[in-house]
Amino acid sequence: MFFKIRDLELKPNRFEVAFAPGEVDLLDPELQQAGPLTAEGVAEFLDSVSEIHVRGEFRVRVNAPCDRCLEPAGEEIRQKFDLYYRPMEELEGGVEVGLKAADADVGFYEGDGISLIDILREQILLALPAQRVCRKDCRGLCPICGLSLNEQQCSCVAPAVESRWEALKSFKPGLKAGK
Ligand SMILES: [Zn+2]
Ligand SMILES: [Zn+2]
Known part of the structure; x- marks a missing residue:
């Protein structure tokens, strides 16, 4: 699903979609979309600032190997999102926009709109815990x-542990080495 600015200018796009397992490439061979990715929400265009506003909720199960034992570990993600996208040309041209870019909820779109899959992929990757067990x-x-x-x-x-233990055992307080 692609949100075209030309369409959004006419009316907001209310969406409710489901992507089959494996349909969303998570850009990391270790990460797998293990269940359907469902998302619903609304996209609208804010004319005065040329911003695309997308908000809603998604749900997905992602599989990744456990960080400790490498067995498959599943992560169920269910999350709300509320995001603003500004035109990329502003990022390239403006100093003032640079400040706004530091805000995690502001992204950028290129050309005539933005793809829902790109938005969701980014949200999934952000939602995954740093340590997966x-x-x-x-x-x-x-x-x-x-x-x-x-x-x-x-x-x-x-x-490593054993040699440290040996060193402790041979340590005699008060005695100088060699005597
Ligand atoms: Zn494990
Ligand atoms: Zn062993």
């Missing part, structure tokens, strides 16, 4: 043998 207490993989510690406890001993 399959469950809060995921124990991750053993750094030595690679075994998933959620399933089994291995017998590896991390060398």
Whole structure:
């Protein structure tokens, strides 16, 4: 769905759409649109400032590998949005606009409008948590043998930890080294 300014000038566009799983490319091979992406809302054109205003709500399930154990982890995202898009030419030409661009809710459109998928993709990527884990207490993989510690406890001993322990044991307070 593409919001054309010429159409929006005539009347706001009320939308209610569903994109099939996998239809939205999330620009990262690790991220997958695992469920339908549904969105509804309204797009309108604010003539006086040449801004496109899009607001609504979307819902989607995104799959990504767990940061700790690499097993698939799902993230259900349901979010409202309320966004303003200004013409790109203003960004290129204006100093005053530069300040506005710092505002997270203001974006830019190029040419004769903006695509809903582009808007939603950006919102999904922003909504994903920085750390993605399959469950809060995921124990991750053993750094030595690679075994998933959620399933089994291995017998590896991390060398870094051990040598620090050895150093502590041989440390005798009050004695000078070598005597
Ligand atoms: Zn995990
Ligand atoms: Zn191990």
